[in-house]
Amino acid sequence: MGRGKIVIKRIDNSTSRQVTFSKRRNGLLKKARELSILCEAEVGLIVFSSSGRLYDFASSSMKSVIERYKQLKEEHHQLLTPDSEVKEQIFTEEIKELNRKGNLVHQENLELHKKVCEEREVNEANKRSNSLHTISNGYDIHRAIHLQISLHQPQNNEA
Incomplete structure (x- = not known):
């Protein structure tokens, strides 16, 4: 053990x-x-x-x-000392540039996400307002049904 x-x-x-x-x-x-x-x-x-x-x-x-x-x-x-400082400086500058690009991509991503969310909200609002004015046909609730109204004419029994 x-x-x-x-x-x-x-x-x-x-x-x-x-x-x-x-x-x-x-x-x-x-x-x-x-x-x-x-x-x-x-x-x-x-x-x-x-x-x-x-x-x-x-x-x-x-x-x-x-x-x-x-x-x-x-x-x-x-x-x-001599060459390494120059190479180190190059790497530092490249890292800063990549960080800057990464921040830009992140900002674009946030803006796109915001835009998609806003469009989604507008679409949902449109669907809600459309569904209040349509009647369901049993299959597609977003498809409007067109109704025609005809006047009922009384039948004449005398003839």
Whole structure:
């Protein structure tokens, strides 16, 4: 039977928190060491406890790991600066233009919806007024029946 999942939040009990920190810190340091050995990775790990105590691991020297990190971070920043700013500006302008077009389409949609609703209301009103003045023929209630009135002439019995 496996362990249950725990909720990742601050542990309120200070003793339990310290025990958990110690166990997880040791596990993290062990994983960093295994990663460097198994994969020939250059690993540097720095952990400060809540009391300010330092724990660290470096596969070579921590100074060389930090220098390599700074160098790659600087190169990455330089790669992003010249061309990326121009490309980023182009994307930003395209996004603004697409948003503007989207707003226009939305406004057109609202106007069309309003127009359709108004036409529907007019049609319904016309149907109601027409149905008051027509007689149903049993099939189509909107079709008018044309009646002719003829005068009844009395029959003369004398003849």
